[in-house]
Amino acid sequence: MFYDLWPARLAHALNAEGVRTWNDLAACSRATLFAHKGVSGKTLAWLEARLAERDLAFSGSGWQVASLAPAPIAPYSVYFAQCEGFIKIGHAKNVKRRLKDIETLLPFTLTVLHAVPCASKAEAVQYEAELHAQFALLRHRGEWFAHEGRLRDYLAQECRS
Secondary structure, three states: OOOOOOOHHHHHHHHHOOOOOHHHHHHOOHHHHHOOOOOOHHHHHHHHHHHHHOOEEEOOOOEEEHHHOOOOOOOEEEEEEEEOOEEEEEEEOOHHHHHHHHHOOOOOOOEEEEEEEEOOHHHHHHHHHHHHHHOHHHEEEOOEEEOOHHHHHHHHHHHHO
16 A cells, blocks of 8 residues: 555554545545544644645545645625615625625615725724725715715726736
8 A cells, every 4th residue: 555654553544444545545534534543643744744745735524635725715804895876895704794784774785896805803994994084085974985986996996906
């Protein structure tokens, strides 16, 4: 087997799970291997290093090609949503859910025109405040702004890039 020279307890666990090829290993979960007697976190770390050499990484259900792993999702976003002739500039952890909640209060549907991922809530709040200040002359009420002039130009540019 390709793992004959690996640590004995890991080789035994892989053999017990019927792992014969790299593809078999890809279907084997980390928890399954960890459940075997003698397979420790240190052993799994060693295995992960070997897998990294083959551009494989651990995902929730098994091992996968690291370059195909999904990109991390930004925890917060600042969004621009359009409703009739107005744009709402807000921030949310889950933009889709936030807009669904807002739509229950409106007679029209909202359309997301643009969303900017932010690393933290503080960053999203700060960026949102900067945008509110930048477009203050177009403010209609609260977080709603007229979709015209500088805001329309800004969105046209952002949506293109």
